[in-house]
Amino acid sequence: MSQILWLEDTNFQFPNVSTALDEPDGLLAASERITPELVIEAYKRGIFPWYSADQPVLWWSPNPRCVLYPEKFHISRSFRRSLNSKAFKIKTNTAFREVMLACAAPRTETGKTEEAGTWITQAMLDVYCLLHEAGVAHSIECWFNDKLVGGMYGLVLGDIFFGESMFSKMKDASKFAMFHLCTEIKPFLVDAQVHSRHLETLGAEVIDRQDFVDIIKIHTDYHLNL
Incomplete structure (x- = not known):
């Protein structure tokens, strides 16, 4: 290295x-x-x-940097059927620590729990919970029958949502959280960090790193209600 x-x-x-x-x-x-x-x-x-x-x-x-412009969020036919079912209830900032812990649970690409390591360390958990208490870090939660079954968390600076991680314990639960972020909260941009096929199916794209940095410089002066 x-x-x-x-x-x-x-x-x-x-x-x-x-x-x-x-x-x-x-x-x-x-x-x-x-x-x-x-x-x-x-x-x-x-x-x-x-x-x-x-x-x-x-x-x-x-x-490059992976980002999602909310207006480009892609709704597949199968996800539209899930939306029409209205099976989930979306909440924000009611279970931040629980969302982080769920994201930290080791998973395979299929979402099943396994014994592999996780990158969300205890130090990161402590720091991001402090950021949540300070009103900087936020969670978007998907609930079913009063149980937390999916969600995501990240930081908000200006009107940009810097996504950190998401999880699903039921089909499409994390997609519901992302859909709520894009259609109800409406940040200018969602930072998805690193490209993946899953993010691409949601409408994410990659942009040049310097273009991303230039966007941050402008939009950290804006305000996003969350």
Whole structure:
């Protein structure tokens, strides 16, 4: 691995995202600790933390960046049938910690729980819960018969929703949460971080990293009600 910046050596000043590695894509810096202040500063620069419990805190800014413009949210035929069934109730910010814990539960690509590791460490859980208490981190929850069955969480800076993770315990539950975000809350942009086929089916696309950073600079001055 090529040399990356250790943030403790720079008084926690993030380097320009243009210096991020090409392989692994977007790895920019590392640090010994993670704090609410560091997370906010990172997101303002198009950077996010992603690491395992046995690693230092790793900070990333991949190129290209996966994003979803709410007006481009794709409703498939099968999901439209789910919407018409109105089986779920959507709530916001009533079970933030529970949403994070559900997202942290190890899963395979099919969603089934397994014993593999998770990137949502205890330190990240603590920091993001503090950000939630400060009104910066938010959860969108999908409930069925008074049980939390799906949802997502992320940060809101300006009118951009920086998505972190989502989960489903019932078919389409996380899609309902994303649909609510895109059609009811209506941020200017949803940051999806890294491309996946699943996100693509929802209407996500990739844009150049610098274009993403330029959008952040403009839209962090706006306000989103959540």
